[in-house]
Amino acid sequence: MNFNDLIVFKTIYEEKTINKAAKKLGYTQSNLTARLHALENECNTSLFVRSYNGVLATENGEKFYSFVLQTLSQFDELKNSFSKHLPELLTSELLFKYIVVDDQEFSIASTKITCKKTSKIALELNKRHYDYVVTFNKLNRNDFKLVATKDLPVSFLSGKENINDVPVLINSDHLCPLRKLTIKLVENPERLVEIDSLENISQLVLDGQATALLPNYLIKDGYQTIDDRSFSVNYYRYKYCT
Template sequence: MQLQDLEIFVQLYEQHSINRVAKLMGFAQSNITARLQAIEAEFGVELFTRSYQGIVPTENGKQFYQYAQSVLQATRKVRAQMKPDAVSKRHIVMSQLLFNLLVVQQKQYSLAQNTFDLLSSTEILALADNDTDVVVTYANFSNPGYQEIATDNLPASFVVAASQEEAQLPYLVNSDRHCPFRARTLRRLNHNMTNVQEIDSWDSIIKLVKNGLGIALLPDYLTAGDDFKRIDSKHRFKVPYATFTKVSR
């Protein structure tokens, strides 16, 4: 059992929904279920029961929640007290929306071992051969100085504020001309800019949508809470992204 298994369990206990936790943490629902089943098998107990309200912790589940919280708190305390070895850190260039998922939520990249620059797609496409150690981006990146080592997809949907209707709202797009979220939005509108507003900040776009002032194509992990709703449940999008490392010379 890994620390991330305990983090998943705590989220399940607090959210009461496997589907919601999968979206919040950026995992497939089947992965969350498998991790939970692995914990239950290891301890030989049932931690949750299913009901029309979602998942409900059993008495064993309540006890395990206290255990998980104590382990995670102790781990955070130990990490804070430890002095890291003096090692050189990797420099990683990453698209902003991927940083929030891969670093903040999923913790795939350690802040202690890496330094980060969050760049726009246009800035990433302009990188020189030796500008960074790792590139993680949904930009159409192609540079002979880097080799692709992994690919994945970022699920996304068109959303509005939960209390808002779609009618008459403008579509909000990032002003970065190489942003794939912008490109997919404009394709949806047949490149008609009449009802499009360009915003030079993802944080501002998210806040505007949350406050009922626009429609935007956003990653599902950002809109999994109760503040947003999809405007088209039949059409979902998968924005591809890739990881590149610097080629050794």
């Protein structure tokens, strides 16, 4: 027995004739009759009583019809669960850990998340659909509604104490807000060194080879502030609106 056999039985039951059921399913009448006989043999019972006007379900046929409806319904629910759409979030690498782990605005279990450089966010939105965008830069789009403005706490961090005259790292992404703020705060621009990824910046800082303006959520991961200053950077949460 397979799911097609269940559909065959259901169609015969509802059409009340093998001829109509065969036309609806695209089978020959003889082929459909053979499928029904095979099903009855497997169930070891008669499912229909034949007459000149068509077929009527037996008592066991009525029971089997209830089983078929329940089984096909559960199968549809299972198929729908496989293709269930998860809302999609576009954000930057810098914000990902904060909004998912620390602030718990989103969950990886219930959201499909894509991370891009801040400068690539606008371009990515032209390529595919997203339900949410969390970004440092305001969007100039009619299809997204601003739902919240929040702050990301940041400080100059290092992996070691008493570091002096080490380079100050900035992201090579020119739209990175921490890059902009760092350039504004550092008096000696000769200390600035561009690095092309947040991961590399974070590792160099943790190793004590440099300092950088980074999110305060890293402090619990072994980083420490180099002074008492603390800053905040705005970020914006948008929702797609049809």
